[in-house]
Amino acid sequence: MASRSKLVRVLFQTSVRLSTPLRSYCSAPGQHSIIFRPRRALLFVAGNDERKICKIPTLDADCVVMDCEDAVAPSKKDEARKTVTRMLDEVDFGRTECAVRINSVDSGLADDDLLAILQAKNLPSAIVLPKVESVEEMQTFAANLNTAVAEIEVNPTFDLFAILESAKGLMNLQPILQEIVSLSDMSPFRLAALAFGSEDFAADIGASRTSEATELLYARQMVVLAAKAFGLQAIDYASVDFKDTESLKRQAEEGARFGFTGKVAIHPLQVPIIQQAFSPSPERVVWARGLIQAFQQHQQEGKGVFMYEGRMIDKPILLQAQNMVQSEAVEK
Ligand SMILES: CC(=O)SCCNC(=O)CCNC(=O)[C@H](O)C(C)(C)COP(=O)(O)OP(=O)(O)OC[C@H]1O[C@@H](n2cnc3c(N)ncnc32)[C@H](O)[C@@H]1OP(=O)(O)O
Ligand SMILES: O=CC(=O)O
Numbered sequence: 001m002a003s004r005s006k007l008v009r010v011l012f013q014t015s016v017r018l019s020t021p022l023r024s025y026c027s028a029p030g031q032h033s034i035i036f037r038p039r040r041a042l043l044f045v046a047g048n049d050e051r052k053i054c055k056i057p058t059l060d061a062d063c064v065v066m067d068c069e070d071a072v073a074p075s076k077k078d079e080a081r082k083t084v085t086r087m088l089d090e091v092d093f094g095r096t097e098c099a100v101r102i103n104s105v106d107s108g109l110a111d112d113d114l115l116a117i118l119q120a121k122n123l124p125s126a127i128v129l130p131k132v133e134s135v136e137e138m139q140t141f142a143a144n145l146n147t148a149v150a151e152i153e154v155n156p157t158f159d160l161f162a163i164l165e166s167a168k169g170l171m172n173l174q175p176i177l178q179e180i181v182s183l184s185d186m187s188p189f190r191l192a193a194l195a196f197g198s199e200d201f202a203a204d205i206g207a208s209r210t211s212e213a214t215e216l217l218y219a220r221q222m223v224v225l226a227a228k229a230f231g232l233q234a235i236d237y238a239s240v241d242f243k244d245t246e247s248l249k250r251q252a253e254e255g256a257r258f259g260f261t262g263k264v265a266i267h268p269l270q271v272p273i274i275q276q277a278f279s280p281s282p283e284r285v286v287w288a289r290g291l292i293q294a295f296q297q298h299q300q301e302g303k304g305v306f307m308y309e310g311r312m313i314d315k316p317i318l319l320q321a322q323n324m325v326q327s328e329a330v331e332k
């Protein structure tokens with residue numbers, strides 16, 4: 001674990017380095033950390049699988065996550081780092097945002113991942129950190145990222161997606177999030193999303209996975225609640241049975257109803273199904289717009305509650321309708 005004094009030293013070194021903008025982000029330069037990005041499908045791909053990475057621009061995913069962690073065998077970690085770094089520079093990902101999942105802090109591999117990836121000229125806009133479990137490892141991550149950034153000539157800022165996938169991580173969630181927010185004041189990252197890692201979580205608590213996912217219910221809702229409390233996007237689990245597209249549709253629609261803003265995809269077949277599930281349907285948007293208008297009329301008449309298309313409407317339902325209209329607007 002990095003001591004506070006080491007962290008402060010590294011932060012100081014970072015703050016005095018050159019800031020010539022020689023590099024760029026691999027998607028949407030200039031939009032980083034300012035504009036809300038829809039991240040409905042986050043398509044994972046093994047970092048050492050060049051053939052699959054080269055297919056990404058044809059798949060119309062909101063976000064690709066090139067993986068250096070569990071999709072990569074221990075003997076291929078170095079190959080994955082080199083391939084990801086090269087792909088960042090060689091592939092035009094078009095509208096698809098680029099993220100990289102590094103190994104967990106606990107693995108001892110995260111430093112080398114960061115140092116390698118930061119050699120790319122087109123840096124990823126987001127870093128995905130798996131198996132987040134403690135305040136101390138977030139301090140180590142921040143110190144390591146600051147050290148790695150100090151080696152390059154630009155001042156990037158990364159969106160951070162933290163994956164919660166253990167009982168310990170979920171039980172420590174609030175202090176972890178508070179620490180990340182305070183570290184991000186002095187570090188080149190901004191926490192943007194929480195993701196739920198169902199497969200590691202099931203292994204951690206000794207659960208058996210089912211298509212209905214009732215064994216994940218409490219943990220998923222904890223992730224959504226924490227994400228909303230901290231103003232973050234919430235990314236639901238990977239449905240690994242990728243040929244079962246009917247179940248995927250049901251699972252993705254359920255995630256959207258729970259308040260998740262997106263979902264992990266592992267196969268191209270899943271991308272359109274997930275993106276559709278996390279987009280409000282045109283009929284719902286028309287319904288929401290009508291409701292908002294009716295609400296305003298009733299407010300002018302001094303009525304807080306009224307009936308609209310057979311349902312009782314009051315302020316919280318107005319807020320839900322406003323969410324729907326807003327999410328349609330950002331996805332355009
Ligand atoms: C629990 C977790 O940690 S989830 C996150 C980590 N897991 C991952 O990253 C896994 C990502 N997914 C994959 O690697 C693959 O989809 C697999 C291994 C599951 C199946 O791969 P394949 O056997 O090649 O599947 P399939 O033959 O159906 O693929 C159809 C086409 O889509 C491509 N494809 C498959 N998955 C992906 C992907 N994730 N990204 C881009 N292209 C892909 C294949 O290359 C193939 O095209 P090709 O014939 O031109 O090569
Ligand atoms: O990392 C993802 C998971 O499900 O585990």
Ligand SMILES: [Mg+2]
Pocket residue numbers: 070130165197199200
């Ligand atoms: Mg995992």
